[in-house]
Amino acid sequence: MPASADRPSNLPTAGDPVEVARALIACPSVTPEEGGALTLLEAVLQPLGFSTKRVRFSDEGTPDVDNLVATLGEGAPHLMLAGHTDVVPPGSGALWTHHPFSADIDEGLLYGRGAVDMKGGVAAFVAAVARLRAEGVPTRGSVTLLLTGDEEGPSINGTEKLLAWCHEQGMRFDAALVGEPTNVETLGDMAKIGRRGSLSGTLRIEGRQGHAAYPHRALNPMQAVVAIADALQGTPLDHGSEAFQPTSLQVVSIDTGNMAFNVIPAAAEIRFNVRFSDRWTSASLKDELLSRIESARPEGIEVAVAWEKASESFLTRDAALAERLSAAVQAVTGREPELSTTGGTSDARYIQAYCPVIEFGLVGDTMHQVDERVPLADLEALTEIYRAFIAATLAADAETDEA
Template sequence: MKNTPTDPVPLLQDLIRCKSVTPAEGGALTYLENLLSTHGFVCQRLIFREEGTPDVENMFARFGTGSPHLCFAGHTDVVPEGIAEGWTYPPFAADISNGYIYGRGATDMKGSVAAFAGAAIDFVRSAAKFKGSLSFLITGDEEGPAINGTVKVLEWMKANGHIPDHCIVGEPSCVDRLGDTIKIGRRGSLSFAVTVEGRQGHAAYPHKADNPIPKLARFIDRIATATLDEGNEHFDPSTLAVTSFDVGNPAGNVIPSRAAAKFNIRFSTEHGFESLKAWVADEVAAITAQLGGTWAISATEGADAFITEPGSFVGLVQDAVELETGVLPKLSTSGGTSDARFVKDYCPVLEFGPTNATIHQTDERIAIDELRDTQAVYARIIAHYFSAEL
């Protein structure tokens, strides 16, 4: 007798009702552990800590021991609900209305977790003797500092022989409808803080002061109008955004002694951290040669740019999405950062999940039909993966 497909709706409702605001576990990992272990997954709860950061609970679950090994990576932690009174339905009640499930994490990303869990359970029930392994890497630290989550779980997986051959991250990748976008890479992120020291003085006697503002303004104008690159086959041109310009001066008749600015560069694979640091240093040197000043530069590395080149794995997922949704997905590298930036150091990785219109918003929600269709896409990906030669 054929097994009845698992319905992801109650799974998602149960997960939403776990108030797992980062870094709190909130019962979400316990729920998943109980669910997956019931169906033969061997689950490991992993708690990591680092001085000055909160302890974080994570989970790794695996069915099977052989290859090929497909891993689903995701997170059960969510951002705070904001002003709860602004929600149409309580943010952790998982109410259903007009075909939608409302709640914090409905799309980012408990919906994907529920959908993949349902698909994985159905697969191992119907193909218990399949060749290979299916696993889950679930963190409670994606919306937080991302220090005690996926990074350290991957280190543990490597030390214990659990590195997968391929990985799908369940971030909500689609824009207008399910199936329109697969993310096969991400731009890099590098932030800078620049300070120029001068000499304070009276505005009526500017020749007796050393005003740092024109120096910094010239620098900011120079970098803000620069063309970093023209982009490439998979990436749009790199961008630079100035996020702060501050002199800390409330007085209108005083020339300040210091001016500071911050900016962020989102870059393609045309660049790396070191090349961009060198470019900024060269730009500072050019302004210093013109206008002088004492400059200080600091850089904070966010994530490096990466790409999973289209090939058999990307093609398999793309085909599965099109067969289930009728949409040929665009291969994209847009958006901010995700935990895929850590996974890419271990195996090929891509991101696919539902539409992202309401992520982090009041009244975050997912259509029930979309949730079930997401599970159907994941089910087809799993079935094709373990029947294909990648």
């Protein structure tokens, strides 16, 4: 790809994760804005030998989003390193100890929006590959950085479409590592080998409006709200499985839009989210929830359900992939990571349809918070973990092919 006229000046040293992370944090790439982050990465990656392609996707009712595919080498084995450069809004800068996009370092900590989620992880990807290039790796196969600008937003014009685009271009991946923050307290304590499914819905409960002093002339939907909410949450949906925590349904909002004390509302809404184990699919879970709703619905009350787009649970059953990551983590930190499916969703839910995927990144204790920050030592350690994992993955696949 030819050099761009708007290529950033004073580029960070590719093999230094702190320099790369600081340069990325300085880019105000709040979803859906690219903010200069992908332009910066192209400029850093191209001198390492990467071919880069910016891909923009559009969809009705959503903003256009830029994404980046950067590939080094050719053919199999083909390892994907996946992540995102978009960040959540920082809120009021006045609440921050350091400006959210100043990328200040203070007492061994790098401050800024995205330091943990996940510009620090992207910087470690870049630095790890730069160090491997200096060592002459890879000698065969290929590594692709798949970076989206739509992970923190609606996730419509990001990874899901980008993977389909890559497939159409003939790209095939043998394994993937997602750099989301996975560790709970200390770098090396947890990796993700799967994720629970997620299903959200809105119930609209129709009654009949009336005067609060004359309830016999109205039909109060709030009585149905109480009964239906209890039916949804009162009995556990399951008790989990060997790899997954129990399914959890949480009512997140109940609303009537009614501000008057003397009016029985005409309708009410319940919004809920379910994080479900592998004992359910989104289809079977919908059937169960609809059955519970119907059993609790009072006579005369009408209930309509609007479902949001669901994601299914998945579990990566690639022991060799997990073993290589665990070995890299142990070699650098001395810790054996727990292989977990806890937490929320990530773009791994899309990647798992194309190849085995595992997730490992920084400690997530300050992500999305005021004063988001990462220890400089963790950025260095994560880079070395990624360097060891990438080298071992390519070497292991080479040995398998030769055998």
